[in-house]
Structure formats: structure tokens, C-alpha cells
Amino acid sequence: GTRSDWHKWWPRPLQIVQWTFAAAPLHPILIDTVRRVHYVTAVAEASKAKNETSDGAGLEEHWVGGELLRNDGTVSIMEWTGPGVFTDSVIRYLAAEHSIAWPALKNLRKPLRIRDTVVLPVTGECPIFFGSALSSR
Numbered sequence: 001g002t003r004s005d006w007h008k009w010w011p012r013p014l015q016i017v018q019w020t021f022a023a024a025p026l027h028p029i030l031i032d033t034v035r036r037v038h039y040v041t042a043v044a045e046a047s048k049a050k051n052e053t054s055d056g057a058g059l060e061e062h063w064v065g066g067e068l069l070r071n072d073g074t075v076s077i078m079e080w081t082g083p084g085v086f087t088d089s090v091i092r093y094l095a096a097e098h099s100i101a102w103p104a105l106k107n108l109r110k111p112l113r114i115r116d117t118v119v120l121p122v123t124g125e126c127p128i129f130f131g132s133a134l135s136s137r
Helices: 028-050 083-098 127-135
Strands: 061-064 067-070 111-112 117-119
Touching: 028 083, 083 117
Parallel strands: none
Antiparallel strands: 061 067, 111 117
């Protein structure tokens, strides 16, 4: 959430990664993530079938139903099943259930508990690696 060139590296200015997530079965964040992955898969398949003759040159991205698709019907893996879709689901849940906007999650130094959700700082999973990387900036 602090780099001005974040769009070159990540799908969102603040990123919540899916490989550090644990939840109760049927948690709303998981349901929303799976729903969105399913929706994007259906939209991408329909778009790809419609554009079978496309050579893929000059790919541009556009929003379809709240999801970022390329004009050939494909989707970046960062958007489709990666941190993009997962971050969106977490942020939407926190906004809808707890009136928390994503800027409140920037620059965390300690874990932040919001009722049934805990957001870890960037050092949450690997404090030695990320801690030294952050201190060198």
C-alpha cells in the first residue's frame, strides 16, 4: 500500500494473499471468492468461444461484471484465482460487515483483529525476510 508503481507488480495497491488464509467452512469471504472465480471462468469461456479467431495481439483489459478481462477473453491469473480476487473478497466483506475501507489496512505493524477476521502485516508470514526487506527501504 505504499508504492506508487504498485500496478506494475500487483493487482491491487494493497494485497491480501490467499495462501495465508484460514476460515470456518462457508465463511462469506470464501463464498464470495469461489463465486467470483466461478463467474470469471464462465465469462472467460464465453468470451474465448466468441473470439476464437483472435490472434491475441494488442491485448487490452476491460471490466466485465466487476471483473478484469483481456479482450481475447483470458484473465490474468493474479485476477482470476490469485491475490486480486481474494483481496477484493476480503475488502468487500470488511466494508459490508464492518465499514472498514482498505486504507485502514495500510502499513500494519501488528495483526489487526476485526471481529472474525485477522489481517496480518506484511511481516506476518515471514518476519525475517520481509522485516529485513522493509528496513532496507
